[in-house]
Amino acid sequence: MTKYQKQTRLLAAVDCIVFGFDGHTMRLLLIQRALEAERGKWSLMGGFVQPHESADEAAKRVLHALTGLQGVYLEQLHTFSDPARDPIERTLSIAYFSLIDISQYEKQLSEEYHAEWFDLSAAPRLIFDHNEMVAMAKEKLRYKAALHPLLFELLPKKFTLPQLQTLFEGVYETKFDKRNFSRKLLSTGLLVRQADKDMSASRKGAFYYKLNSKNYKAKFQDFLNLIPRTGAR
Amino acid sequence: MTKYQKQTRLLAAVDCIVFGFDGHTMRLLLIQRALEAERGKWSLMGGFVQPHESADEAAKRVLHALTGLQGVYLEQLHTFSDPARDPIERTLSIAYFSLIDISQYEKQLSEEYHAEWFDLSAAPRLIFDHNEMVAMAKEKLRYKAALHPLLFELLPKKFTLPQLQTLFEGVYETKFDKRNFSRKLLSTGLLVRQADKDMSASRKGAFYYKLNSKNYKAKFQDFLNLIPRTGAR
DNA sequence: TTTTTAATTGTCAACTGAACACTTAATATT
DNA sequence: AATATTAAGTGTTCAGTTGACAATTAAAAA
Missing domain, CATH: 3.90.79.10 (Nucleoside Triphosphate Pyrophosphohydrolase)
Known part of the structure; x- marks a missing residue:
């Protein structure tokens, strides 16, 4: 050869x-x-x-x-x-x-x-x-x-919105406003709320969510603009 | 060794x-x-x-x-x-x-x-x-x-807005509305209008622009959102 | 002087993003 | 049983941006 x-x-x-x-x-x-x-x-x-x-x-x-x-x-x-x-x-x-x-x-x-x-x-x-x-x-x-729903790879299959926000805040080393954060994330259509709550982190408990895997694949290549331009609170 | x-x-x-x-x-x-x-x-x-x-x-x-x-x-x-x-x-x-x-x-x-x-x-x-x-x-x-002012590398140092738009349209294989395009590009603060015009492509001529190299470096790492979400015209 | 052609410019309505605070659910305390 | 505590969950408003849309202007050609 x-x-x-x-x-x-x-x-x-x-x-x-x-x-x-x-x-x-x-x-x-x-x-x-x-x-x-x-x-x-x-x-x-x-x-x-x-x-x-x-x-x-x-x-x-x-x-x-x-x-x-x-x-x-x-x-x-x-x-x-x-x-x-x-x-x-x-x-x-x-x-x-x-x-x-x-x-x-x-x-x-x-x-x-x-x-x-x-x-x-x-x-x-x-x-x-x-x-x-x-x-x-x-x-x-x-x-x-910031552009793609990538950080879900770092969470368990069932996760709560406060967990997700803590993760984003860790990655970007800043704090986000929770009202804006949840609105933005929920508006992607990627999250499906479950019936049960995580009662381990608070009295009230936080609803679990799962990824909608169909939308996840479809939207992965979209530009999502997940991160606010100015950090809040 | x-x-x-x-x-x-x-x-x-x-x-x-x-x-x-x-x-x-x-x-x-x-x-x-x-x-x-x-x-x-x-x-x-x-x-x-x-x-x-x-x-x-x-x-x-x-x-x-x-x-x-x-x-x-x-x-x-x-x-x-x-x-x-x-x-x-x-x-x-x-x-x-x-x-x-x-x-x-x-x-x-x-x-x-x-x-x-x-x-x-x-x-x-x-x-x-x-x-x-x-x-x-x-x-x-x-x-x-779509996110960074990268395509300027493909143009001469002096270029016109119609040239720039044609370039973007070529890269994204679509047409943009020229009013919105020029507004968006000029709003970046990256372009400096010159006194002279390119008279070779039209009767009226198109003003030349140059990159503001100071802003160019500063804004390169910003996320610019240069591309409209829906193609126009 | 008129015509032609491409460059340039403006408005409005819809949407998006960021700032901002109160209510609710569950448990703990008294 | 009533009250306190704590974090979760939720809406509104205002400002800025985006996208749809067409008339005017500058220069050369006719």
């Missing part, structure tokens, strides 16, 4: 930025690096792209292998290619970001794996350029979640 | 999608592939990432080498990694897209290089997954240009 002669081959890795929400703050999933050079330091979940898999497949595989996570939202973010980004050997890294509902996975994570959640605003220094990757992922999350 | 043993190294390439605007339609810059396997077929401008350059640097270098273009808008789009995307040998491709003012470069392109402009809606079949790359770039251009 013909090959491209005289060209240098490079290592290609994937790194996964995993965001979660615990009901109060945005969190970031990290592991302690297993390989030498910076072994034991905090790191994103990463691994090398294998000969017969695409980067998407590699990201899925690596995430599953290191955390047990499966079937989660996963999207390519950016490829990082500074020749000196990995001091051991030149390695391209294709970064992915993922959004998951913490409550669904936290037991599994703590028992079988040693990945840990960090408060996003208090994450430790990471190896290589991983802090830069996280910063870019945060920015993209804010950008995209 | 320590290396990562036992990992497969892969070829890494960059491919550049270059959009231009000729005053009437959106155009795509293509070259005829110089390497064997599909030699002579139409292709994006591509080349391999070299050992001591980042992908951004590689994209700049390749674009300049193949077309003479320099100092143009260039942004990473997506990394394409299907193991079978290049039949010769597995190659990752980091795709970039670029926006240029055709009039400024067309002589150079036709004389020194053999890159050619194609009408975007009538582009030929390209090698490998290049058509898929172009499709993704078109989508991203529409997405981003």
